[in-house]
Amino acid sequence: MHVTLAEELMLLSLDDESGVAKDGSSAGWAVAGSFLADLAMAGRIAVEEGRLAVTDPTPTGDPLLDERLERIVEWIGRKAPGKAKASEWLTRDHATAVRATVLRLCQRGLVVEERHRVLGLFPVRRYPEADGSVERELRERLASVIRHHAAPDVRTATLIALLHAARLHGLAFPDLPRKRVEMRFAEIAAGDWAGDSVGQAIRNMHVAIAAIAAVTAATAATAAVS
Template sequence: MQTTLGEQLLLLSLDDKSGVAREPANVAAAIAGAPLVELAIAGRIAVDGDIVSVTDSTPVGLPSLDDALSAIADYKKPGKTADWIEYLKKDAVAAASKGLVDKGLVREETKKVLGLFPVHRYPEADSSVEVAVLERLEAAVLHGEEPQEQTVGLIALLHGAGLAKLAFPAADKPLVEARMAVIAQGQWASPAVRQVIQAAQQALTAIVTTTVITSAIVGN
C-alpha cells in the first residue's frame, strides 16, 4: 500500500489505541515539510539557495503532493523552504488524516469536549504499514543498512523536527540522533534531492526551535 511521507509521520505520532497524536506541533511542521521532500524525489522541485522552484509541473498523482506542487508553481514569486512549510502546514495534518482513514489504516472518532468542541481521534485499524515503516527506519538507523531515498527523507524530517523518539522510544537517544544526522546528510540521495532534504531539515529545526522558545515565553 502506497502512503506518503506525511501519512507515515502521522502514523508514527498516533497512539495506537487512543488515536491521540503525540508532539502535535512538531509533527504538523514535519508533515508540512514532507511534500517538498517527496516532490524533490519525484523530480518536480529543486532548491537553490533555499529558494524552492518547480522543475517539472507534471502532476504526481497523489492529492497532497499535487496540491503542493500546484501552489508552488502558481505562486507569483519564489519562496523559501520555511515559507512553504508554514504555508502547507494549514492543511497538512487534515490531508494526512484523511489519507490514512481512506486507506483503512486508522478510523476516525469524534468526541465533544465540554459537550461543545469536536475533537478528532484516530485509533489504529491496520498496523501493517506502520510496522513496515518502523522496520525500514530500524534497518537504516539501528542496523546500518543502506536506505532508499524516501527513507532518507523520512529520517531527515523526523530528525529536523526533533521527533526521533516517535520511531525509537527505547533506543539510546544520542546514538540514534547521531546516526539520523549522518543519514540525512549522507550520499544515499541524489544531489538535487539531498539539497531539498537538507533545506527542509534546517527549516524544520528553526521552526521547531522558535515554537519551543515562544511557548516558554508565553508560559512564563
C-alpha cells in the same frame, strides 16, 4: 501499498490506541516538509538557497502529492521571481498538509476518525489505528537502519532526515536512549544518499524545518515557564 512520506510521518505521530497526535506541532512542520521532499524526488520542485521553485508542474499520479503541487504552483505564481521561500511555504501549509494527510489515511482505512466533545462542549477529533500493517513495515524498515545499521535507501534516509530536523526522534524509537537515536539520525541526515538536486533540496528543507522547530520549542518552553 505505496504511501507518501507525509503518510508515514503521520502514522508515526498518531498514537495507535488514543488517536492523539504526539508532538503535533513539530510533526506538522515535518509533514509539510515531507511533501516537498517527495515532490523533489519526483522531479517536480527544487529548493535552492532556501527558495522554492517548480521545475515540472505535471501531475505525479498521486492525488495527495498532486494537490500540494497545484497549491505550490498557484502560490509561487503570485510571488515575485525568486521570492518564494521554502520556510514561508512550510509556515503557510503545515496545518492544511496535516489535515489532508490524515484524511488520506482515513480513506485508506489505516486510521479511523473518532469525534468527541471535551466537557460536553468542545469538539475534538482523534484518529486511532485501524490497520497497523503499513506502520509495522515502516518501523521494521527504520529499525533495520537504526538498530542494526543497515544502509538506508533514499526514501528511508529522507524520512530520517525529516524526523531529525523536526526533533522527532522519540516518535520512531521511544524505547531507545535519545542520544543514541540522535547520533544515528544525524549521521544519516548528513550522508550523501541522494542525487545532487534532490540532496540539495533535502538539505535546504532540513535547515528550514530545524529552524522552525527550534523556534517552536523555544516558544513552548517560554509559555510553560510564564
